[in-house]
Amino acid sequence: MQVMMKLGSREHKQLFCRSFLDTYLDYEPENLPWPNLDPVSLERLRRIPFWREALLTESEAGVMVSAFAETITDPLIKEAVALQGREEHRHARLLRHLIERYDIEVSPLPEITVPDQIETAFTDFGFGECLDSYFAFGMFDLARQAQYMPESVFKIFDPILDEEARHIVFFVNWVTYLHIQQGWNVEGLRSFRALWHYGKALKTLIQAFGGSADQQEGKPFTASEAGHFMDDLTANQFFKTCLDANQQRMQRFDEQLLQPLLMPRLSKLALTCLRLWPSRNPVPSVQGG
Numbered sequence: 001m002q003v004m005m006k007l008g009s010r011e012h013k014q015l016f017c018r019s020f021l022d023t024y025l026d027y028e029p030e031n032l033p034w035p036n037l038d039p040v041s042l043e044r045l046r047r048i049p050f051w052r053e054a055l056l057t058e059s060e061a062g063v064m065v066s067a068f069a070e071t072i073t074d075p076l077i078k079e080a081v082a083l084q085g086r087e088e089h090r091h092a093r094l095l096r097h098l099i100e101r102y103d104i105e106v107s108p109l110p111e112i113t114v115p116d117q118i119e120t121a122f123t124d125f126g127f128g129e130c131l132d133s134y135f136a137f138g139m140f141d142l143a144r145q146a147q148y149m150p151e152s153v154f155k156i157f158d159p160i161l162d163e164e165a166r167h168i169v170f171f172v173n174w175v176t177y178l179h180i181q182q183g184w185n186v187e188g189l190r191s192f193r194a195l196w197h198y199g200k201a202l203k204t205l206i207q208a209f210g211g212s213a214d215q216q217e218g219k220p221f222t223a224s225e226a227g228h229f230m231d232d233l234t235a236n237q238f239f240k241t242c243l244d245a246n247q248q249r250m251q252r253f254d255e256q257l258l259q260p261l262l263m264p265r266l267s268k269l270a271l272t273c274l275r276l277w278p279s280r281n282p283v284p285s286v287q288g289g
């Protein structure tokens with residue numbers, strides 16, 4: 001019979017670090033099977049508003065996560081965080097390759113510097129990544145269902161989203177491990193602290209929800225922009241797809257590991273509310289087709 005692993009223990013650390021390190025995928029973005037796109041797909045790809053924001057986020061993440069790894073004393077955690085740093089750098093390289101290959105117009109990025117409070121920056125980034133990835137998984141599935149792009153494009157991005165899933169699972173386990181190690185061993189206090197960080201990330205997300213279609217470059221990709229990929233998208237369909245997509249990405253992880261729970265819980269709540277108070281309002285469409 002399997003013995004339950006204790007959160008914050010050495011076994012916990014071994015598990016979340018090892019499962020992260022052992023699932024590394026070796027590839028070079030430039031060597032992936034990039035397809036030649038037909039004019040319609042090419043135009044659609046160029047119209048997606050978030051390429052600059054995504055490139056900036058990944059570039060900043062690469063620099064910040066790699067710098068944070070340098071400050072860590074625990075060799076195993078250091079190795080895992082350093083790997084995440086390399087993966088974020090690789091995401092930036094992949095996006096840069098895509099932008100150049102398909103001639104997507106993106107204004108130059110600002111100079112990227114290492115934040116002063118590096119652990120706080122990594123923690124804020126981690127909570128933010130939990131929220132962003134949750135929506136990215138759902139958006140990706142919506143776009144795939146709507147065949148917004150040829151399947152060959154989705155095949156290139158699928159492993160990238162799996163990498164983000166690995167990052168957020170690593171992160172929630174790391175942050176819990178750290179809080180327990182620092183003496184935050186009361187469940188309620190840990191949850192409260194996590195909620196505070198999520199609150200910060202949520203604030204950014206809510207501001208993003210208020211963004212309009214004309215503020216395209218430099219704005220985070222928002223749920224309302226899901227209308228890019230599918231006409232007549234209902235809120236119900238949106239939350240359901242996010243929930244299912246998240247479950248699918250998360251089911252591959254060891255059951256003993258923690259997973260980000262806030263967004264799945266909020267989505268379930270939203271779905272219950274939508275069942276109780278049905279509305280015909282679709283998620284606002286940014287542009288038709």
Ligand SMILES: [Fe+2]
Pocket residue numbers: 058061087088091164
């Ligand atoms: Fe990334």
Ligand SMILES: [Fe+2]
Pocket residue numbers: 088129163164167
């Ligand atoms: Fe990431």
